[in-house]
Amino acid sequence: MPQPWSAPLAATPVHATVTVPGSKSITNRVLVLAALSGRASTVTGAVEGRDAELMVAALRALGVPVEADGSTVRVGAHDGFRGGGEIDCGLAGTVMRFVPPAAVLADGEVRFDGDPRARERPMGTILGALRALGADVAGDALPFTLAGTGALPGGVITIDASASSQFVSGLLLSGARYDKGLTLHHDGAPVPSMPHIDMTVELLRRAGVVVDDSEPNTWRVEPGPVGAVDWVVEPDLSNATPFLAAAAVTGGEVTVTGWPSATTQPGDAIRDILTRMGAEAVLADGALTVRGPGRLSGVDIDLRDVGELTPTVAALAALADSPSRLRGIAHLRGHETDRLAALVAEITGLGGDANETADGIEIRPAALRGGPWKAYADHRMATAGAIVGLVVDGVAVDDIATTAKTMPDFPGMWSRMLAGAEGN
């Protein structure tokens, strides 16, 4: 076990300009699309974190030539996915949900496994869907094996995607390559993280795939080729949120560069959330600047669409001077860890006042004291601990290295931010 990381206390309000690495969600989608095109393409601005490395390794295991040179990834031409490989999903939802729908097109068996916690993450829905579309799938969770024959009939299916939007995104990404394409209906409680599905649809269209999403809870992907595109990845706006939170909780000012004026990334919602909590957020000239008020107000908010932001919002709420209710996020129990239980445990462990509800968390103002903060192999739990540690002396995150899932060198970026560095 690594040494706990003493979260640095901000002696003065944080003032910095920060540049964050590329979006994990976009990187891993465009890598799959590039591989599905079968032609050569380049991805620039890719994130270099563990999830993207696992995706590159997965594509190589399917016989796709991939060369990674920092944030530039070259995906080479190939004439179909190869069977016989083994794919490590780590703890990456995007690998375990996006690669199997492509791997069913391989010309042989492909085996999948992942971290111990990955074996508990929901997979049955997407594996059942692949079976219904004509694939030979052994298993309902990691580890499992697909036996590809080089093609898949495809067609019409109904799934319950209330546990993860990634079931929908994963199937849509590969749907055009199925003989009959794909018509996917969702039937069940609302699908979480809808902006992530919009992201999938937008990227598919950029690759020339015809997608009809005009009817709620139904997506139709026409069969056809996936075009080769030279992709440019946006900065990861969800990973920008801990830095913006640093301005909010210390009464400082943080600017994140390269903020897109229009985006499907859920991280963009942080502008509204921070404003509701009393901070100022200004998007101008391609940069977002947040100014903190010193004291934050709590917030009563439905985070279903942007559940990924919950650990940051919970850290802010734990430092606010009025109660918060974070709702619509029951599905976070199936993320890297059970995030609802983990947040309540770590906040109350520091003397905070928080409890779980059926679909979220309630957090009330309380004086926090220093102490251990567990990351549970969850990058966003680790960064939430860093936010709290800015204003609570003596917070020690047990495994800060887990931030490398999507943000290599988070500790270095964090200290450069505290030093007021430009550009990071």
Ligand SMILES: O=C(O)C1=C[C@@H](OP(=O)(O)O)[C@@H](O)[C@H](O)C1
């Ligand atoms: O498609 C994606 O890139 C993601 C979708 C969301 O998953 P869920 O719908 O399972 O919450 C999100 O939380 C995750 O971080 C990334």
Ligand SMILES: C=C(OP(=O)(O)O)C(=O)O
């Ligand atoms: C839920 C997350 O990741 P994953 O892609 O592994 O589901 C996340 O990054 O917050």
